[in-house]
Structures are given as structure tokens and as C-alpha cells.
Amino acid sequence: MSETELPLLSVPRNGVPDVMTEEAELADYIAKLKRGKGPLAVDTERASGFRYTSDAYLVQVRRECAGTALIDPEFLFDLSSLSNAMADVTWVLHAASQDLPCLNRLGMRPKTIFDTELAARLLGDPKVSLGAVVERELGIRLAKEFSAVDWSQRPLPHDWLIYAALDVELLDEVMERQVARLKDAKKLSWAEEEFEYVRTLEPPAPKPHQWRRISRLSELKSGRQLAAARELWRERDRLGQETNTCPSRLLPDRMVISIVKANPRNSRQIKKMSGLRHRRLAENWHDALERARALPADELPSKRGSGNPGLPDHRRWSQSHPEAAERLAAIRAVVAEVGEQHNVPAENMLLPAHQRLLAWVEFPATPAAVRAALDEMGSRSWQIALLSAPLAEALRKL
Known part of the structure; x- marks a missing residue:
């Protein structure tokens, strides 16, 4: 059956609930959740590209026998009571790493999760979006139209609420199918390790020199021009934080x-x-330029790079650190080969950042030394078991 012939689920089977904004409504729903059964399906909608923060502007929750709730965090900004009530229940999410940080800020902290996107990756599925996963596991197409809209606007249109409710409509059924497939593939323990890694992962620290990620920055030729770009970036970032607006919109x-x-x-x-969106901010941009003009020459940024702490840019290793480049090529080849043998993408077999770190740090090319290095950088036991020996052998041959 082709994709277009699959049945389309365009509305939730039990309708779309009203958006929840009152504490009494939340308490009633928590009581229903306690009487429910099975895992708790959870999703969030953010306003990426519209707001500075990555906060949730809608939280969707569903459990069998309790139904779906659409919760407005603008009114119900402490959901710890819901979290506590579901402390002993597995929470099922799709791409959990995107949702957990904003859920944590609302007091929602699961003790056990199942990530349907990550499960699909470990199973080697070629497409891992929610729509693709639902089609593969259940043979149903989901109506998906409003993923990139401004969820911070109020009131939320009814069509958007349909989309949001559908995001949690079938997660429990998908989880059931994926658990069976993971067991058949002898990968369930791998998945459980990955889920726990994602659940407990600390938010990354802000990267220094983020202004250097400005697109087309290479067109600027002098340190003075780079300083001007840096000051404009800093000013728009300050205004973005102040107004909770995505800086690139300013x-x-x-x-x-x-x-x-x-x-x-x-x-x-x-x-x-031409092309300036907010002319009222012209004075801000002018002040930023003036700050750049006033900088002494020895405080201008270098054209050569940011001088970030940590590893040098691996794309330049072949010229500046050829031995590390050779090790990285060998490590990538092993990770790709082992991943192919087990039908796991290379980036899930071993994080690219860990591949680079392993190549950069010199250590004895023995399985024990590789195991210790992988363990220190946070690799999971299944990865260590599969990769230690072949990585040691490849490094020993260099």
C-alpha cells in the first residue's frame, strides 16, 4: 500500500479538548491520570524562530482511560503535581531531548522515558519523524501541518490544537510496536541505556563566540568589520532576551x-x-557600530578564528595535526562499519563529538584503554562492548 493509500487520521478519535488554564481543571485531570493505564504520552509545542527562549507554550499529555489534555503553561506554569502523580509511569515522547528541557522548567521530570524517535534510529529505520514512525508502525498517516508556527500567540487556532492533540494520540501504540521490534533485534537494553542517557543529560553550556556563526561572516575582510558584526550580534541578542524575541527577527x-x-x-x-525590519531600532544598531569603532586595534577579533577552548577545528587537522586526522579517519571508518553491521546510524553508534575526542587524545591502542576512554566520555555500555576491540585494532595499525 502506497503512502497516499494509508488511512489518514486528521482529528483525534475522542475529539479535541479545550485548552486547560485552571488549577481545578488540572487537579481533575490528574485524578483521571491516576485511574488510567499504560504509559504517559507527552509532547510540547515551542515557538522556535519566534521567541528567544525555548519554553513550552503548550503541553500535550495523554494516557489510556484518561484522555488527552492540552495544557497552557502561560497559566499553569507549575506542573510538578502532574509529574509527581506520574512518577512511576513510563513517559513516551518523540525526540525527547527537544522536550525535556522545557518540561523540566515546568516541574515535569520523568523517572523513566521511552523515545520513539531514538528507538526508530536504533532499529535502523530510514525515516524517523513522528509521521514516518506512525506510518511504519501503525499504517496510519497523521495530519501534520503546523510544526513551524508561533505557538506563543493567543488564542491558539482550532486547527493548531488538532495538530497538537494528534502528536500524542498514538505514541503509546507506537511504543508497544517498537518494544516488540527492539526485543526481536536484541536491542531493547541498548534503547533503555540511550533513553536514560537522554533523560539525565545536562543542558549544554552556552558556546563562546556564538557571533561567529553569523551567516556570510567570511565576506567581512577586516578585524574592524568583524568587531562591528560582533557588536551588532551582541545588541540584537540583548534585545532578544529583553523582549523574548528571536534575535534574527530583530x-x-x-x-x-x-x-x-x-x-x-x-x-x-x-x-x-533596504530590508531593515525594525527601523525603530536603528539607534541601537548605530550605537553598536560606534562601540566597534571605539575599540583599540589590539581588542579587535581575529580573522583566523575564535580561539575557542577545547579541540581545534577538526576540518583543519589534516594540515595542522595530521596524526589526529589519520586517527579520526580510522575511527570514523570503524564506527560506520560496526553501525552498518548492526543497522544503527554511525552518529548513534558513537557521537561525532566523541569520535573527534577519541582521535585527539593519544592513549595505548588496546581494547582496555579504548574502553576506559569511551567510558570516561559517557559512551554507553553497549557501544563500548561493540566498539572497543575494532577501534583498538584500527588504531594499532596506524
């Missing part, structure tokens, strides 16, 4: 580069520039 990267190249001498010239 000043897109292309306008950062255009302003720097034009080198306007006052805010009036900035206001006249």
Missing part, C-alpha cells in the same frame, strides 16, 4: 552583514537601508 544575519559593509555614519542612514 536583525537577520543578512542585514548584519549589509550594515557592516555599508558602514553607516548615523541612524538615519541605517533607517534608509
Whole structure:
């Protein structure tokens, strides 16, 4: 049966509940959850690309015999009571690493999770979006249309609420099918380790020198121009935090580069520039340029790079650190081969960052030394068991 011939689930089977905004409603629903059975399906909707924060603007929860709830965190911003009531229940999510940080900020902290996207990766499925996973496991198409909209707007349109409710409609059924497949593939213990790793993963620290990720930054030729781009980035980031607005909506990267190249001498010239969205902020951009102009020469950023702590850019290792580059090539080949043998993507077999770290640090090319290195960087036991011997052999041959 082709994809278009699969039955389409365009609305939740029990309808779309009203958005929950009252504590009394939440208490009633928690009572229903306690009487429910099976795992707890959970999802969130954020306003990525619209807001500065990655907070949830809608939380969807579903459990068999309790039904679906659409919870508005703008009104119900402490959901610890729900979390505590479901402490002994497995929470099933799709791409849990995206949802857990904002759920934690609402007081929702699961003790056990099942991630349907990660399960699909470990099973070697070629497509791992929620729609693709539901089609593969259940033979049903989900209506998916509103993933990239501004979920912070109020009121939320009814069509969006249908989409949100569908996100948790079938997660428990998908989990049941995937558990059976993982058992057949002898990968259930692998999955459980991966789920626990994701559940307990600490949020990454902010990366230094993020301004260097401005697109087309390479078009700027001098340290003074780079300083101007950096000050514009810092100002739009400050304004983004202050107004909870995605910084690129205040000043897109292309306008950062255009302003720097034009080198306007006052805010009036900035206001006249084509493509500027928020002309009321022209004075802010002018002040940022003035700060860059006032910097002494020895404080200008280098064109050569950010000087970030940690590993040097691995893309340049072949020129600057050829031995590390050779080790990285060997490690990548082993990880790809073992991943192919077990039908697991290379990036799930061993994180690319861990591959680079393993190549950078010199140690004896023995299975015991490789096991110790992998364990220290946080690799899981199933990865260590499969990779230690072949990695040691490949490194020993160099």
C-alpha cells in the first residue's frame, strides 16, 4: 500500500479538548491520570524562530482511560503535581531531548522515558519523524501541518490544537510496536541505556563566540568589520532576551552583514537601508557600530578564528595535526562499519563529538584503554562492548 493509500487520521478519535488554564481543571485531570493505564504520552509545542527562549507554550499529555489534555503553561506554569502523580509511569515522547528541557522548567521530570524517535534510529529505520514512525508502525498517516508556527500567540487556532492533540494520540501504540521490534533485534537494553542517557543529560553550556556563526561572516575582510558584526550580534541578542524575541527577527544575519559593509555614519542612514525590519531600532544598531569603532586595534577579533577552548577545528587537522586526522579517519571508518553491521546510524553508534575526542587524545591502542576512554566520555555500555576491540585494532595499525 502506497503512502497516499494509508488511512489518514486528521482529528483525534475522542475529539479535541479545550485548552486547560485552571488549577481545578488540572487537579481533575490528574485524578483521571491516576485511574488510567499504560504509559504517559507527552509532547510540547515551542515557538522556535519566534521567541528567544525555548519554553513550552503548550503541553500535550495523554494516557489510556484518561484522555488527552492540552495544557497552557502561560497559566499553569507549575506542573510538578502532574509529574509527581506520574512518577512511576513510563513517559513516551518523540525526540525527547527537544522536550525535556522545557518540561523540566515546568516541574515535569520523568523517572523513566521511552523515545520513539531514538528507538526508530536504533532499529535502523530510514525515516524517523513522528509521521514516518506512525506510518511504519501503525499504517496510519497523521495530519501534520503546523510544526513551524508561533505557538506563543493567543488564542491558539482550532486547527493548531488538532495538530497538537494528534502528536500524542498514538505514541503509546507506537511504543508497544517498537518494544516488540527492539526485543526481536536484541536491542531493547541498548534503547533503555540511550533513553536514560537522554533523560539525565545536562543542558549544554552556552558556546563562546556564538557571533561567529553569523551567516556570510567570511565576506567581512577586516578585524574592524568583524568587531562591528560582533557588536551588532551582541545588541540584537540583548534585545532578544529583553523582549523574548528571536534575535534574527530583530536583525537577520543578512542585514548584519549589509550594515557592516555599508558602514553607516548615523541612524538615519541605517533607517534608509533596504530590508531593515525594525527601523525603530536603528539607534541601537548605530550605537553598536560606534562601540566597534571605539575599540583599540589590539581588542579587535581575529580573522583566523575564535580561539575557542577545547579541540581545534577538526576540518583543519589534516594540515595542522595530521596524526589526529589519520586517527579520526580510522575511527570514523570503524564506527560506520560496526553501525552498518548492526543497522544503527554511525552518529548513534558513537557521537561525532566523541569520535573527534577519541582521535585527539593519544592513549595505548588496546581494547582496555579504548574502553576506559569511551567510558570516561559517557559512551554507553553497549557501544563500548561493540566498539572497543575494532577501534583498538584500527588504531594499532596506524
